[in-house]
Amino acid sequence: MGTFARFEDIKAWQKAREVTAKIYEATADSAFSKDFGLRDQIRRSTVSIMANIAEGFGRRTNREFANFLVIAHGSAAETQSHLYIALDLKYIDQDVFDAIYHLLDEVSRMTMGLCKHLQSTS
Numbered sequence: 001m002g003t004f005a006r007f008e009d010i011k012a013w014q015k016a017r018e019v020t021a022k023i024y025e026a027t028a029d030s031a032f033s034k035d036f037g038l039r040d041q042i043r044r045s046t047v048s049i050m051a052n053i054a055e056g057f058g059r060r061t062n063r064e065f066a067n068f069l070v071i072a073h074g075s076a077a078e079t080q081s082h083l084y085i086a087l088d089l090k091y092i093d094q095d096v097f098d099a100i101y102h103l104l105d106e107v108s109r110m111t112m113g114l115c116k117h118l119q120s121t122s
Contacts, residue, residue, distance in 0.1 A: 007057040012110035016049040016072070019103040023079070026100065032091035042082040048075035049107060062118040069115040076108045 007013050023046040026032065027039045049072045056068025080101055087097045 004057065007054040010053060010057065010114070012069075012072070012107055012114060013050060013053040013057075015103060015107045015110060016046075016053060016076075019079075019100060019107060020046045020050055022100050022103065026086070026092050026096055030091065031089070032086060035089070035091065038082060038085060038089075038091075042079060042086065045075050045078040045082060048072070049079070049111075053111065062122045066115045066118040066122075069111045069118070073108050073111045073115070076104045076111070080104050 004010055023042055027043060032039055052068045052072035052075060056065040056072070059065055059068065083092070083097055083101055083104075086092045087094065092100075
């Protein structure tokens with residue numbers, strides 16, 4: 001299970017928490033807040049990243065943890081896809097898009113790096 005005592009110690013979870021706050025901030029503004037479908041979906045997908053990292057850790061086996069990290073990775077990609085819609089609809093500007101997309105890229109790399117580590121130690 002690695003050297004984590006709590007899921008809050010996992011850097012990928014910490015970064016996912018940061019990006020979740022940024023998504024909530026971005027979706028609270030202007031027209032984005034009124035597009036309930038996209039707003040709710042992008043929020044759910046970003047929350048899913050954090051939740052799957054935590055749930056995987058809670059399963060207490062490397063194999064299950066790795067599976068949940070793959071799901072978290074998928075949720076990060078889903079969130080990135082939603083960001084393109086928000087950019088195209090001008091709900092967010094390019095700077096906000098770039099900042100959040102970069103954070104999601106970091107989370108993706110971290111989750112897959114940890115996943116590969118867990119799979120190699122199983």
